[in-house]
Amino acid sequence: MSHADLAAAAAYTTPPLWRILTKTGYFVGLSGAIGSTVTYAVSVRPGLRAPESEADDVAALQRRTSVYLAWSGLVLLVAGYFQLAGRVARAGKGMAFGDALAPGRISDFLNAPAAKGAWVAQGTIHIAQNIVLVLAAVTLISLFTAAGRRNLNAVALTALPLSLAITLVGAIPATAPKNTEKWLDLAFGQAHIISGTVWIGGLALLLALTGTRRHLSANAGLLWADIW
Structure with a gap:
């Protein structure tokens, strides 16, 4: 092993637990929001709309889908807040993660001026990203309500582009x-x-939807196959 390799190996340190948990939680939140809405749009929805699908089977799958999407929105909202606090902690030299949770610290981070040579402040990008995140989360959380469940299709298809925008907006570079x-x-x-x-x-x-099998009719095999 060369001196460069030894130096690189010696320089590595395990990230603190809060960073591992916030990063993992953020991607769990993204998976719930993006994965579930895309899968609903391209897989679940076409199966539910098939003319041979029985009304009771469709209703059971819609209920389970609504609950899953609603919880996905709640997880995304919580994970997004801790992810933002994690960014604040990493930006502040020696700042404890607990201190980074304070709204004042987050506000200072988001309103920091742009770096030299940047076309926009990094905080402005984070503000835009988190606005989209909140909109996506609130849209999905509305499925906890009866009105939201009645409009599952509109809610899910609205949350889909918002969920994708979370990661796309966050990837915009502050400097070219x-x-x-x-x-x-x-x-x-x-x-x-x-x-x-x-x-x-x-x-x-799809795994969550398997929990509806007791409530499906004997003729639901084709619907289930179509979804998968």
Whole structure:
């Protein structure tokens, strides 16, 4: 092993637990929001709209989908707040994570002036990202209400682009990338995040829907096969 490799290995330190938990929670929240809404749009919804699907089976699957999406919105909202606090803690030298949870600290972070050479302040990007996050979360949380459940299709299809925008807006660079490689790194990074959250979150939604099998009729096999 070269001296450079030894130096790199020695420099690595395990991230603090709060950073691991906030990062993990954030991607769990994204998977719930992006994965479930995309899977609803491209898989669950077409099956429920099929003419051969029985009304009672459709109603049971809609109820379970609504509850799952509503909880996904709540998890996203909580995870988004802790993720933002984590960003504040990382930005402040030696700041404890508990201190970063304070609204005043978050406000100072979001309203910090732009760095030299930046076209926009990084805090402005975070503000835009978290506005979209709150809108997506509140949209999904509305499915806890009877009115929201009656409009599952409209709610889910509204939350879908908002959920995708969370990660896309957050990836906007405050300073222009210097070369094509940096631009490609941003693009491939977002493709990786979105495809991963769709895959994991979509499977989680389909797994949750298996809980409706006791409430489905004997003729629900074709509907279930269509969804999968």
